[in-house]
Each structure stands twice: as C-alpha cells, then as structure tokens.
Amino acid sequence: MKKIGVLTSGGDAPGMNAAIRAVVRKGIYHDIEVYGIYNGFQGLMDGKIEKMELGTVGDMIQRGGTMLYSARCEEFKTDAGQNQGIEQLKKFGIEGLIVIGGDGSFQGASKLTAKGYPCIGVPGTIDNDIPGTDFTIGFDTALNTIIESVDKIRDTATSHERTYVIEVMGRDAGDLALWAGLANGAESVIIPERDEPFDSVVERLKRGHNRGKKHSIIMLAEGVGSGIDYGKRIEEETSLETRVTVLGHIQRGGRPTGFDRVLASRLAGKAVDLLRKGEAGKMVGIQNNELVHHDIVDILNKPHELDMKLYQLMSELSI
Numbered sequence: 001m002k003k004i005g006v007l008t009s010g011g012d013a014p015g016m017n018a019a020i021r022a023v024v025r026k027g028i029y030h031d032i033e034v035y036g037i038y039n040g041f042q043g044l045m046d047g048k049i050e051k052m053e054l055g056t057v058g059d060m061i062q063r064g065g066t067m068l069y070s071a072r073c074e075e076f077k078t079d080a081g082q083n084q085g086i087e088q089l090k091k092f093g094i095e096g097l098i099v100i101g102g103d104g105s106f107q108g109a110s111k112l113t114a115k116g117y118p119c120i121g122v123p124g125t126i127d128n129d130i131p132g133t134d135f136t137i138g139f140d141t142a143l144n145t146i147i148e149s150v151d152k153i154r155d156t157a158t159s160h161e162r163t164y165v166i167e168v169m170g171r172d173a174g175d176l177a178l179w180a181g182l183a184n185g186a187e188s189v190i191i192p193e194r195d196e197p198f199d200s201v202v203e204r205l206k207r208g209h210n211r212g213k214k215h216s217i218i219m220l221a222e223g224v225g226s227g228i229d230y231g232k233r234i235e236e237e238t239s240l241e242t243r244v245t246v247l248g249h250i251q252r253g254g255r256p257t258g259f260d261r262v263l264a265s266r267l268a269g270k271a272v273d274l275l276r277k278g279e280a281g282k283m284v285g286i287q288n289n290e291l292v293h294h295d296i297v298d299i300l301n302k303p304h305e306l307d308m309k310l311y312q313l314m315s316e317l318s319i
C-alpha cells in the first residue's frame with residue numbers, strides 16, 4: 001500500500017490530533033503517502049483531500065479538537081454517497097482509509113469495506129461506548145475535565161451546604177458518570193445501564209445529611225435524561241437545597257492528557273500496520289493494555305458493556 005487516507009468523523013475528542021499525527025508519521029516512516037480528508041465523510045464525498053507531510057502535523061499533539069475537522073453527513077448513509085466517496089479516493093489513488101470516530105463513523109467504514117474499499121477504524125469518542133476496547137481516545141481527557149470542574153463545584157457546595165446534581169456527557173453510556181463519580185467521591189451515580197431507584201438515592205442523601213455531611217454530589221449521565229428535572233425532584237423530595245450543573249461541551253475540549261496522547265499514538269500506529277498487512281474492516285482497540293483488533297461488523301453488533309465491578313465498588317464506597 002503506497003497511499004492511505006485518514007479522516008475524523010462524528011463528535012470530536014481530545015487526542016484525535018495525536019492520532020492523525022501518528023498515522024501521518026508512521027505512514028511516512030514506511031514510505032507511504034498520507035492524505036488528510038477534511039470534514040469527515042462529507043469532505044470525502046466533496047473531495048476535500050490534501051496530502052499531508054511531516055510538518056503538517058507539527059505542533060498538533062497537544063491540541064484538542066481535530067485539525068481535519070469533523071462533520072455529520074446524512075448523505076453518506078446512502079449507496080450513492082458511499083460510491084461518491086470511493087470515487088474521490090480512487091481519483092487520488094488512495095488505497096486504504098483510516099476512520100477515527102465513534103460507532104456511527106464505523107458504520108460508514110464498514111459500508112466502504114463491504115464495497116471492496118479497505119478501511120480501519122480507530123475509536124475516538126469521549127463516551128467510551130465502543131465494545132472491543134477498554135478505552136476510547138478522548139475519554140480520559142473528558143474524565144479529567146469533569147473531575148477538575150467538580151472539584152471546584154465541591155468548594156461552593158460545601159460553603160453553602162448544598163446538594164449538586166452534575167449532568168455529564170456519554171450519550172447512552174454511563175462510563176464518564178461512573179468514573180467521574182468514583183473519582184469525585186459522589187454520593188450517587190445515575191446511569192442508563194443501572195436502574196438506581198429514586199428512593200435509595202434520596203435515602204442516601206438524607207443519611208449523609210443527618211450524619212453532618214456538608215454537601216452531596218450526584219453524578220448523572222445524560223443518557224438517563226435531564227439533570228435539571230432530576231435536581232428538582234431531589235429538592236422536592238428532600239428539602240435539601242439543590243443546584244444543577246450541566247457541564248456540556250466543555251467536556252469535549254482541551255489539551256489531551258498524557259494517557260490519551262499515548263493511547264491515540266498506539267491505536268493509530270496499529271491501524272497503519274493493519275492496512276500495510278492488507279487487513280480491512282477492522283477496528284483497533286486496547287484490552288488489558290495490549291493492542292488488539294476486531295472485525296468492525298462484530299463490534300457494531302455488540303452492546304457496550306459497562307464495568308460492573310467498578311459500579312459495585314462505587315456503591316460500596318458511597319454508603
């Protein structure tokens with residue numbers, strides 16, 4: 001393989017730049033030309049494709065977001081859209097494509113592979129909701145952003161003796177809420193994967209309050225619904241002064257952590273190696289600190305699994 005392409009698609013995630021950088025540098029190391037495709041699958045269809053050099057990805061490893069930009073593109077879900085994308089790749093002589101993104105983006109990659117065009121997926125999303133990998137690029141940075149924010153909220157929560165409901169991202173997955181709940185010492189974690197009865201949340205809050213606790217934190221994943229509604233319910237039920245913070249897109253930005261930079265470099269390097277070996281339709285991942293790869297189709301058919309041992313520990317620590 002002498003020419004490969006790389007694109008980022010779906011929600012951006014800190015560490016995507018480190019992944020793009022690794023694809024470019026690893027490619028060039030192996031005498032492969034690397035082409036950047038701008039604006040995800042939309043840009044692929046429109047032919048927004050440029051050759052990348054060593055210098056193109058200089059001063060990028062520490063930046064959040066994605067230098068190739070991202071997009072959501074409905075038209076790419078159609079046969080015609082995918083064919084148009086393949087035509088563009090062929091026009092540039094690009095023989096294989098690395099897609100950095102979430103499960104939606106992998107759908108696109110698997111469609112191209114089914115049409116005979118080799119693609120490799122690299123999991124990049126803050127949600128950590130992709131099966132077949134313990135971590136996705138961006139999760140650790142987003143987690144640390146939440147931790148830092150909640151540390152600050154905790155100061156004011158204590159000063160005013162308030163209960164705080166913190167709504168965090170994660171789409172349908174509770175990973176960010178669970179990990180942040182554990183790291184921030186939350187009283188409760190409300191996630192889509194577990195049906196935590198409202199009564200037991202209230203009971204735990206009251207118990208803490210009676211014990212003299214100055215504040216309480218409830219970490220709520222966006223996948224279960226509105227934090228604002230949940231906060232209202234808590235205040236009505238407990239009479240404890242309650243505030244809600246929806247952290248929002250702050251969680252998607254910022255400098256990637258060391259963990260995410262290393263993860264991104266490893267996963268992207270592995271993706272280049274797979275294309276070099278003639279593999280197609282695979283997703284790279286990390287499991288038990290080993291680089292692995294799986295068929296994208298299998299990944300798309302599997303549900304995301306939350307670490308239930310972590311959830312159990314969380315419950316035991318927040319008595």
Ligand code: ATP
Binds near residue numbers: 009041071073074127
């Ligand atoms: P995140 O989880 O961070 O939002 P994602 O990759 O899951 O990332 P999506 O918006 O679901 O984000 O998908 C990104 C893009 O992938 C879509 O806008 C579309 O262009 C393409 N895509 C999604 N599903 C399909 C599909 N079934 N067939 C072809 N392309 C698809």
